[in-house]
Amino acid sequence: MMPFRDLQAQYRALRDPLEAAVVEVMRTGCYVGGPYVEELEERLAAFVGVRHCVTCASGTDALVLSLRAWDIGPGDAVFLPDFTFFATAEAVLTVGATPVLVDVDERTFNIDPQAAKDAVEAVIAEGRLVPKALIAVDLFGLPADYGSLRALCGQYGLRLLEDSAQGFGGAIGETRDGAFGDMAITSFFPSKPLGCMGDGGALFTNNDTWASLVRSMASHGAGTSKYDNVRLGMNSRLDAIQAAVLLVKLEALASEQAKSEQVASRYSEALRATSAELPFVPDGFTSAWAQYTVRLPEKLDRKALCRGLAAANVPVRLYYARPLHEQAALRHADCWHGATPVADRLARTVLSLPMGPYLTEEDQRQVVAAFAGILERGA
Numbered sequence: 001m002m003p004f005r006d007l008q009a010q011y012r013a014l015r016d017p018l019e020a021a022v023v024e025v026m027r028t029g030c031y032v033g034g035p036y037v038e039e040l041e042e043r044l045a046a047f048v049g050v051r052h053c054v055t056c057a058s059g060t061d062a063l064v065l066s067l068r069a070w071d072i073g074p075g076d077a078v079f080l081p082d083f084t085f086f087a088t089a090e091a092v093l094t095v096g097a098t099p100v101l102v103d104v105d106e107r108t109f110n111i112d113p114q115a116a117k118d119a120v121e122a123v124i125a126e127g128r129l130v131p132k133a134l135i136a137v138d139l140f141g142l143p144a145d146y147g148s149l150r151a152l153c154g155q156y157g158l159r160l161l162e163d164s165a166q167g168f169g170g171a172i173g174e175t176r177d178g179a180f181g182d183m184a185i186t187s188f189f190p191s192k193p194l195g196c197m198g199d200g201g202a203l204f205t206n207n208d209t210w211a212s213l214v215r216s217m218a219s220h221g222a223g224t225s226k227y228d229n230v231r232l233g234m235n236s237r238l239d240a241i242q243a244a245v246l247l248v249k250l251e252a253l254a255s256e257q258a259k260s261e262q263v264a265s266r267y268s269e270a271l272r273a274t275s276a277e278l279p280f281v282p283d284g285f286t287s288a289w290a291q292y293t294v295r296l297p298e299k300l301d302r303k304a305l306c307r308g309l310a311a312a313n314v315p316v317r318l319y320y321a322r323p324l325h326e327q328a329a330l331r332h333a334d335c336w337h338g339a340t341p342v343a344d345r346l347a348r349t350v351l352s353l354p355m356g357p358y359l360t361e362e363d364q365r366q367v368v369a370a371f372a373g374i375l376e377r378g379a
């Protein structure tokens, strides 16, 4: 079976510089933080176009650190899409605040600004929680509707946190993903658009105070040194081997994303006549193509389709088969949500196809033939 996302092909393509970089780190004896991490932070901040990048141990930690830097905790409401990876909500609960799950846009899969506005109004009307922040997720690589979200956050005095775990390399016009929120986070989990060879994450901001606060909190609440502890923090740092790997992969990112763009256009061209609804990229938006996710007709038997594709050696994934409010961990938590019919419908009808810069043309043809063939026969 072809790989769903081919990390080994990426390794083969970048083997020489990757292996040289990792060996070099082993020789330095400097394994956590240090010059590779500093260089990476500078490069990433320049790439995104913001003043500060602070790396840490994972995207989830980056979310927690952002919320802590804003002093968000018990009694605070944080708005986020009901259709995203669990970590977005988990971070809110980790700091003791209440996630408010908001419905998403049918076509972009991203948080619906009007539904977010309604949710903020509902929380204010109820009077129990204080609306503090909104987390927008750049789902499957597509930036959220930051024009509307920024206006909404301005109107209600909310901080805007951009969860760009899947969006690194995406853009709206000339503005890169990671530059849209008051703070933004990304993840370097191996399968993300910019992945390392383990866990890692980063925060981006133009705000000097938040950047130094987050840097301190990621290193045991360090003051002037690691042994001067001025606040409660955590141990969440990127190690030098991952930084060295990321420096190599960052160099390759632009050409990789051009290839992903090509795969997406080929899919969209070849599948246009099928009954599947194809990914929608609004004018002026650039997707990082973390996933190529289609919507199937409601009446179609998705399980049978998946079985048919597996039989044709085409691996697929259901991102996400459940909206957040159906996750057991959230059902019993202090979690707020109204009706989210779009998230419910997406969870029932989405399907993600094999994707990535190293997906061969032959594999792309095989995906298209199997998928279109089964849809035509009306699985």
Ligand SMILES: *Cc1c(COP(=O)(O)O)cnc(C)c1O
Pocket (backbone or CB within 6 Å): 058, 059, 060, 061, 084, 085, 087, 088, 137, 163, 165, 166, 186, 187, 188, 189, 199, 200, 201
């Ligand atoms: C992967 C992901 C995260 C968490 O990142 P980790 O580095 O795995 O902790 C957060 N939000 C979204 C939307 C993600 O896809």
